[in-house]
Every structure is written in structure tokens, then in C-alpha cells.
Amino acid sequence: MSIHRLLGDKAVQQVHLPSHQQLKSGDVVQGKVIKLFPDHKAKINLAGKQMIAQLETPLIIGERYHFQVKHTQDQILHLQVLANNFKNNTEQSAIQLIQQLGLKPTKISVAFMQSLIKQQMPFNQNSFIQSVHLLQSREAKEIPIKQQFGVLHNLMEKKLPISHAIFQSTMKLSTGGISNSIEALLKESRNQNIRFNPLLYQLEQVNSGFKTENMSIIKYMASDLNNTQTNGNLYHIFKNLGMISPSITKNQWNQAWMSMVENTPKSLVEGRALPFSMDHSALMKGIDQLTANQSKIIELTRSMLQVNDGSVRHSKNLINFQKIADLLPESISLRFSEALMKGQPRSFLETLNNPNTYHELYNMLKTLQNPVLNHSPQLGKIQQLFLQQVQWMNQRAGLNYEHQLAHQQIDINNVKAQLIQLVQSSSGSLAEKAQQLLNHIQGIQINSITESNGFLQAFLQIPAQKLGLAKDIDLQFESKKTKDGKIDPEYCRVLFYLSLNNLKDTVIDMHVQKRNVTVTIYNDFTDLENFVGAMKENLNQGLKQNDYRLSSVHIKAMDSLNEGDKEHREKRYHPSSYQGVDFRV
Template sequence: MTIPSFQPIQNQQMNVQKSPLVLKQGQVFYGSVKQLYPNQTAEIQIGGHRLVAKLETPLKVGDAHFFQVTSTNPEAQLKVVSGPIVKDSLNVQQLMESLNLPKSQEMQQLLSHFLKNQLPIAKEQLLQAESWLKNLPEGVLKQEALQALQKLVDLKIPFTEEGFKALLFGSKTNGITKNLEQFVKLLEQNSQISPQVKANLFNAIESIAKPFQTEKAGMMIARSINILLQSEQGANSKDALNLLIQGSALKNEGLNEAKLASSELPANQASKEAKILTNGPTPRNETLNAFKEAKLLAKDSAVKTAALNILKEAAILPKEANLENWLNLLKVSSRNETAGSFISQLQFNSNPSMAQKIQQITQFIENEPNLSAQQKNAIHQLVKSFEGSNHSEQLVKQLHTELLKAYSEQTLNGIFTKEQGISPKVQLLSLLKHELAENPEIALKNIAKIFENSNEQATKAMLAESEATLLSKLNGQGMEKAIHTILKNLGLSFEAALNKNADIETMMQSLKPQLLLLVQDEHSPAELKNAAEILLARLNGMQLLSGEAGHQHQIIMQIPLHFLGKQVDATVQWNGRMNKDGKIDSDFARILFYLNLEALKETVIDMQVQNRIVTIYVYNEQKGLEVFAEPLKKTLKAGLEERNYHLSGVMFKPFAKKESLSKTMEKGNDCKTPHKGVDIRI
């Protein structure tokens, strides 16, 4: 079943919000004579518009003709290019002969469509459009192309192939993922473009395909730090390990931490252990306890070593770091307002007294929004224990360790929650290595890439665990973050950023400017350039179709959601209006979600908001969805009520014929109460 296009809703909006008719020389249109005036002038009706124009030929009131604009200055002058026409039998052949147009099938389709919808179009535009129809991209239907051409005229967009393709692909509700995959495949196979251009394109696409890279990297760093900061399994564990190995036959068999960490000893070692337990110099119970403690220590040490190696592999810790010295090798950040810069100031500023340092620490902790009350209390207790002493160096060292522990916990516990101030994961980076906090987003993406390319089993295991945790904690805040990241990396706001003098260097790393550079390069291969042009057309189409007509507003977004092993093609269409003060009136709106889900396949969600009462229609071919949805309604209702919205109901409907669903959507859009905006939270 094909998901319906946007056309029914768009057409209706265009009928409601008509802009003034603008005629151009050479345009041809179908119109009827409504009133005759002196000097061969007449009132002509063209669709829903009326205009007064000078005629080259006397006409009769009530007759309909094809007219061609011969002049627009100082007044509109029209030439009749056909005899009187009965509206129900528009003579396409007659018009083709009058304008000397090619008698191709494409031209007949064009004229029929434009005359039926009473759209003015010039002869040159007809010839251009005919050429486009003859060379449509693979998988594009003629009817879709005709609708795009109609939008081109309706929206008064320059009649260019770029504009045509933008509206053609921008109206599609699925397939953007397929377009991206095809482009990536061609990019991988190509060796003609420069390595730097290729790398920039891959980085932009990876940021779109993996919107949770920074969260994933932050989790892995936090887990590793947590493991390294865990206390030893027992005070005498190291002595227990030495006790078991020293003075026994086991040391000759190569017993070490790795073997102790395994579940069982080899059979020959087990038998020798039995002899030691019976005849050895150490009492039996003491040896058994020693073995158990040593085994725990070995396992703990192996886990810590793996965590240490993960941080060394990502270049967060230097190569010479080990379990004993890693804390002493940290180089904290000097970036203002970070925890790392605060520790740095305490370390290298010897002027303040101990009392002043304690006051500074207390103030910093109290003003830090990302620490829990329990964590703040623990640090206050630590600081209090140093009152009256002069061991400021030891205080700063222990504070550094406590902050590492606290921000690691907050990074793990605060996934997909609203961040205040500098995020816990950025604070954690600032406490580990100063370079990482300078541009934390890029640093975390690079670290995530290192983890993903690692061949170390411990890294792979922690990566899988982190992804599973992210998926289990995914919520509305997480989805909002993912969508924001994807739209940013698609480069939809690239032109707006240029006008606002924003961070151009960062915006240039997004997909759209990279695609523009590729298509403008004359050395780019034709097939790769064509794939890039299709992606650009989708991005431009979203912007062209998003706009306003009076108070009415429409926003369209195509979002390829790929994350944590899940893949969703999503298109969101929002229709509403703004208040007089230019702000969204959140009481009224209509939002359509066109989704291509992994399990449910093609799905349309029609969400209608009337006076803050929300009604949802779900269109899908699967049976029994009501049963699965029932447990979720309570959560949905509660979430809406938190924002002062009230759920009226959730209805499930199968896709009828495409035409039937289109009518349903048109009916739903034709609300007596005017549409208004709503702050969407996905």
C-alpha cells in the first residue's frame, strides 16, 4: 500500500489562501467572459480570480476561450487563441494547433492537467515541462510530476528544473533512506573525488545515521571511569593472591590473575591444589579463603584493566597509564566554567589560603545544577574533613576523584533528560583531558568511532551494553534530541545560518553544503552527481513546501531515523496558524506523521488538535493494533495532560483505497475552527 501524498491537504490550503493572480507575457490560460466594457475591455474569470483586460477581438459574455497574454504594461492585453469552448469538452488538440505545440503524449497530458485546474502557463514553460516529463527519474510517476508542476505555478517558484525536482521529491513521504543508501554506495565505489570531500560527506551522513553518538561515547567513558574508581574487593585481596601462589606448586604451573578470573582451574592444577590444602604450610581454611578472595581480585583487576584499555584506546588516557597511576596523569581542561578548569585553578593557584579554597569549592558545588543532593553532601563532607589542615594538594586530588565519580554517575543516570548548564558528560571530559572539552561534540563523535572500530572484545561488549541501555531508556526527550541532531546535520538551516552570521564552519560540515560542493564540481562523476542532486532536491523541497500564506502555516520535514539498530523513515507535516503577535497559538493544529516502520510497515498518524483536545487516527493495515495500543494510552494521556492537552481518543483504521483516504484527510482538514499552531514534541 502506498502512503498517500501531501497533495489533498496542500491543494485545499491553496484554495483557501489564494494569492493575487500575476500574469506574464506569453502565458496561456482558460477563461470565461463575465462582463464587457467600452474600448474592447472585458472582465475575464480565470479559476477563482477575475481581472479586467483589453481584448484584441470582440467577444460575447458567457463564452469561454483559451487566451494568451500579449502584454502586461501598462495594462493586460489578451489574444484569443481558440473559438468558444464548452467547459466540459476542453479541446486540447485545438490549443496545441493554435500554439504550434508538439503533439506528443506528454504535451497532451500537460495541457489536460493545466486546463482542468485552470492554471496559466506560457508556451516556453510547456515545452520545458514536456522535456522534464520525458526524462523523469526512475520510480517517479507522471501524475506525481504533474502535481509538482502545478505546485511550481501555484507557489510562483521560478520555472526551473531544480525547482521542479525539489517539489517532486519534497512531496514524497518515503524513500529518503533509500536515496541516502544509494548515494553512500556510489560514494564508496568512486575514486575520482578528493579524499577530503569524500571524508566530509561520510562524516555528515554518519552524523545523520547515528544521532546518539555523543550519548554512546559519554556512556562508555562514564562506565570505564566508574569501574576504575570502584574500591578493591577486599583489604587483604592482594595478600590473598600472593598467599595462594607463593610457596606452592601452583606458581610453577603459571597460575596468574587471568587464570584465577576464569570459572574453574585446570584439572591437574585442581588436584595439586588439593594436595596443598592437605600438606601445604598454610592451614586449609585460610588457603580456601585466600583462593576465593584472590579469584575475586583477579576478576576485578581484569575488568579494570579492560576499562583502562578502553580509555587508552580512545586516547583519553596516555599510553603509559596503568591502574596505579592513571589519576595522576589526567590533564584537566582550562575551558572556562567547566569542572576541569575549576580543578586547574585550585591546583596551580597557590595564593588562596586553605579557608579560601574551601569557600571556593563550597560555592562551586552549590551552584552546580548537575550534581544530586547526595553527591553534593558527600563532597561537603570531604571538604569539611580538611578544615583546619594545610593539605590543600590532597584536598584538590580527592575532590578531583569525587567529581569524576559524580559526573560519571550523572552521565549514566541522566540519559535523555533535560540538561542544565554544561552537561555531565562534558564536565567529565573536562576532568579527563583538556583537549576533549574544547569541542566536546566532535571529540565524543571521534571517540564513538574509535570504539565502533575496535577489535577488543571488552570494548565490543561495553559498546553493545551501552547501545542496549540507550534503547531501553529512549523517550520523548531522546527522540526530540535525535530529530534535532538529524535536521541539523542535514543542513536544512544552512542558508538561514549564512544570513545570521552563525558558526559557518560548523554548518559547512552538514550534508547540504557538502552536496552543493559536489554537484558544482565539474569533475564529479555523472551518476554520483545525479544521486547528490536527488538528495538536494529532497532538502530543498522541504523548505519550498514549508511556508505561510497569511496566518496559515505549513511545515514539512523528512527525517531518516536510523539509530541503535532501528530504522524509520518519517515525514512530519504540520498545518496551523500564528497569532497576531507572531507566536504559535497552541490551541489548534493538524499534524500528520507518515512513517515507514520496521515491524508495522507503512503507517499514517493523523493528529488533530481542536481547542487543546487531541484526537488521533492511526492508519495501518495490521490487525489487532488496538490491543497493543491499549496499555500505552494511559501514558499518552498523562503526557498530554502535563502540557494541558486532553486526549479525546485514539482510533485505528485500515488504509482504504488511496482516493478514499485522501477524501478522509481533506474532510479532516476542513475544520470549522481555523487551524492554529502547536508546539510539537515527538
């Protein structure tokens, strides 16, 4: 799961200006009058922070205003009222504000200004003009406008330059994981028959992996072979339904699955395919459809087997055959039609008529849908692979390329350096895919570190295809800055944004205070507490080994993700109070 895809504009709402010291001359910020005091003073909510203001212009309680910073004198901000009455965020309000900035309203500029008003986002005239220019570019027309607004909000919030390069890089980060960009380049290189390239070889190693969903199939098949009650019945079911080749013998079937079990650690690293071609998702959908239509299929097949021994000669049977085919998954329906054409549907009909077929398949479906099963027994190997991916991102992907360049210490394996060379030396679709991956790496760089008033926020995206996940892992760290400028391991927050095979979208929010760890899991999977409860002790022991203590584990719905995070970072770590005059209006 991507933090950018998951939170969208909500991510922007949660990070406001920590202090008026960040406001510069020319900045425009929205504020609301909260309370009036004697001596021409008032409490105003300015960019998410309540401050006391000296009034030099009459203001009305409850009204929203847009202020522009004119200058700073004696650490007091002098603000000019630009516009007010933003209660309904109307188009006219946006037009009024654009005109007061001396600009001509257009359809795209008005829409963008409305988004800034809605998000209460501080901005300046130059950043607004640059943003509108980017929104009108040719590349922008291919991306949803709401997504573009979110990226520009993010750049403004972080005080980053609003340039074409930075916009494209951040946009690439928000549209997908780095694994997708890597795979797109690898696919294009294969199309052009490019081989023995060190860059492509390294990228292959980053993306190649063994899917945990396939591991769950291997474990289930192995257990079926060793089950004295079923005695490997799935082989006969799969073969009779045409799900595997008729030439595969029972002995070959058994040997192949047992070989995969014995070599799972090696297979995990080498990315070996299953011994028989089976798509996990298609298999699950197929079994689900079969079991859902069990009663209808059994009724039709029983009638045909009793009356005409499964013959295709009678027109009534042809109608029933078609009814059965319509109830079957597409791949099985195709094999069923082939059996009819050959005049050999009996084994198909008998298998479909047998209640045990559905019992076996239903058990398989429920077991493979169990998230605990997909927790690989090779946990150490998964941890090792995860750390390898983190290390690759930090040391080889090119996040430190500019630092290496400045110190003349370029690593020949630095992916960003090699991508720059590839873009310069190639053309066409290959150069385009290389540039897209380069943009993605630069997008991660741009968002990697944000520093504000003694606080650090770090972001890292981990390619997760090798770990068996459909989407990459996003990590976000928040912390007070230590004296040497690093994240404080005793007072910090770590968020994991995941897309798991069975649990789907999941966010793990880990708070650390004095080495006490509170974990909150956001997920919509039913009965998740039963699964998490069984794993608490393992988590507690793992934390103890690193001198941390598990305080508590909470499970909440995804909808409540932002409810507990509306306070500013400063308020979470130390209470603030405001006295005296902070700025003058």
C-alpha cells in the same frame, strides 16, 4: 512513508487557491458555472472557490470553462474565456486550449495539459512552457511520467519557479527518503575506500542505528532462554535445521543473547549487529513457509524414518527427499541438501518430523508479528533519538544554509556546505551521489514552508533508519500564522506519515484546537483498536505533561484518508461567505 509517494496527485487536489487575490495577469484557471442570477450575475466555482461574477460574456449553467486573467481593476479580476466543454477531459479539449495559448501541441504537452485539466490546476503560459521543456529533458525519461506530473503540479500550486534545479530537487524528494540518498553516498565512499572524512563520519552517525525488528528478536530469544517450559529449545531447532553454525555451543548461544539484552541501550546507539546473522524478514518468511507446510513435511519425514531410517540409498527416498526440499525455505533447503550429501540427514528429519518444532516456531512468528512487542521498552531512548534526528535536520543538514551564508555564520558541520564542496572537488560517481543528496536537501528546503493568506504549511523529513524504520518519517504542519509569523500551537494540525515494520503504511493526523487534541490513525491493520486502546492512557498522560488534553482517538482505513480533508484550510478554521461582485468575465 513519504507524503509524496502516498498521496501522489491527491495531495494536489486538496490545496486550491484561497482567494482570487493570488491570481495574476496571464494566469489560466478552470471554472464551472453553478447558478445564474438577475442583472447578468452568476455563481461560479473558480479554482475550488465559489464566487459571484458579473457576466459580460454569455455562459451556460453546468459548463466548465478555462479563463485567462487579463488584468485587475478596482480589485475586480477581468477574465477572458479561453475554452469550454471539458466534461470528458478529451485530448481534443487539451489541444484546443494549447492552441488558444498560441502554442503548438505535442504528445507530451497534450498529456500534461490533460493532467492540469483533470486536477483543475491554475497555471500560466510561461510555467506550462517550462514544464513541457523539463518533461522532454534527458533526465526526465528515467522517471515515470505520472510522478513528474505530480511534482510539476506541486510546484505550480506553490507558485514556485519551474526551473531545472527546483524540478530535480523536488523530484529527488518524491522518489525516496533522505536516508537512501545518505546511504548511497556512504556506499560509494566505501567503494572508493574514502575514510576519515568529517562529512561522511557525520552521515554515518545519522544513518547508523539498531533496528527495532532486531530488538524484538533479542527480547524473544531472551524470554525463550528464561522459559522453564521450553528451556531454550529454539537453539536445538535452529541448529538442527542449519539456521546457525554447528560450531556454536548452547552456552555461547545463551551468553550472546543475554549480553545483547543487558547492553540494549548501548547497542541501540552504537548500531551493533545481532550475535548471529539473521535477517528479520527472511526469518519471518521462512518460519511462515515451514508452518504452512507442516502436515506435508511431517507425513514425508515420518514415512522415511519408519521404513529406511532416513537412508539415502533407496530411489524412493531420493524422491521424497526432493519433495521435502521443495517444501522448505530456500536457506533451510540448502542446508538440508548439504546434510544429504554428507549422509547425515537424520537430525534434520527428526526435527522436521517433531510437531513441537512447528509449535515453537509458530509461537515465535506470531509474537514477532505483534506490533506491541516492537514497541521498544527503551522508549526514552527512542524519543531521544527521534529528537536528535529532528535537531540534525533543522540545524546540521543545511536547511538554514542560505541564511547562515547571508549572515556570514556558516557552521563548519553544515552538511549542505560540505556537499557543495565535495561536488566541486570530486568527479564521477562520488560527485553524482553527493549531488543527489544535495538535491534531496534542497527538495526539503523548497517544500519546507508554504505561506498563504495568513496560513502556514511546513514540511520536514526525518531520517528514520536509525530509529529502526525501513522508510523515513514525513511530518506536515498546518496552522494559522501567529502575529510573530509562527505556527500557532493552540490551533494547528500535524500529520505523521510512517512506514512501520509490522503496521506498514500509517498516517497519524493530529488536530489541535484550544490545546484539545484529536488523533486519527489511518491504517489497514486488523484489530488495531485493541492495541491502541491500551496506549491511550500513556498518550493522555504525555499530553498532560505538555499542557494538552486528549479529546479522542479514531481509527480509519487508509482508503478514507482524504475523505475528511476535502475542505480548504480556511473553511476548517473559519467559515467564509461571499457577497457582491468578486470578478468580471
